[in-house]
Amino acid sequence: MRISDTIGLVLKNKDKNRVLSIEPDQTVYEALEKMAEYDVGALLVLSNRQLVGILSERDYARKGILIGQSARETRVHQIMTSPVFFVSPEHTVDECMTIMTQHRFRHLPVLLDEAVVGLVSIGDLVKWVISGQAQTIQALEGYITGAYPG
Numbered sequence: 403m404r405i406s407d408t409i410g411l412v413l414k415n416k417d418k419n420r421v422l423s424i425e426p427d428q429t430v431y432e433a434l435e436k437m438a439e440y441d442v443g444a445l446l447v448l449s450n451r452q453l454v455g456i457l458s459e460r461d462y463a464r465k466g467i468l469i470g471q472s473a474r475e476t477r478v479h480q481i482m483t484s485p486v487f488f489v490s491p492e493h494t495v496d497e498c499m500t501i502m503t504q505h506r507f508r509h510l511p512v513l514l515d516e517a518v519v520g521l522v523s524i525g526d527l528v529k530w531v532i533s534g535q536a537q538t539i540q541a542l543e544g545y546i547t548g549a550y551p552g
Contacts, residue, residue, distance in 0.1 A: 405531055409498055409512055410491030412530050413520040421518050423448040424457065426479035430466055433457050433478055444509040446518060447482045453511055453518055455482035460508075488513045491520075499527050 413419050423446040424433045433445055437459065447455035457478050465481035466473060488511040489498055498510055502524050512520040 405496035405499070406494050407530070408491060409489055409493050409495065409520075409522060412495060412522060412526060413491065413512060415530075416520070416522075416526060419520050421446060421521060423518075424478055425449060426454055426477065426482065428478050429474055430457070430462060430471075430476045430478055430481060431473040434462065434473055443523070444521075446486075446511055446521060447478055447484070448518065451518075452516065453486055453488065453513065455479065455484035456486050456509060456511065457482045458507075458509060483507075486511060490514060495527050495530055498522060499524070499531075502527070 420440075422436065422440055422442060424436060426447050426449050436445060437443065443460075444456055444458035446453060447457055455478070461481050461483055462473070465471075466476055471481070487501060487505060487507070489501070491512055491514055493512075502508065502510055508524045510522050511518055512522060
């Protein structure tokens with residue numbers, strides 16, 4: 403589990419690699435209900451299976467609440483972020499962390515030939531890196547104490 407690993411590998415090892423989405427004409431309230439149901443902070447916005455945007459809790463807070471729009475009357479397409487940055491499964495953990503840090507967002511869709519195959523969060527990537535560091539520390543401790551078989 404290294405920062406040079408691919409996002410495809412991260413997705414394969416993710417506990418729940420489900421792609422949660424909403425359509426652009428659904429209400430923001432419906433989107434918020436779905437986020438609450440699945441305990442997630444963002445949904446992909448798909449139209450005819452094509453990625454057209456992303457809606458996050460931050461979008462709602464900044465573009466919905468602050469401008470006084472009702473979640474029950476506002477359509478997802480009115481406040482979603484679009485266009486969306488995305489990566490392919492071949493991108494590395496390090497590349498994705500750099501993109502997310504530079505552009506200040508927490509969710510990154512993964513596309514393969516224009517089809518959505520997953521979504522990674524900054525939390526997924528941090529967890530991946532920490533797991534790799536823990537494995538390295540364990541191996542080094544084993545080597546130092548003579549318990550390392552290599």
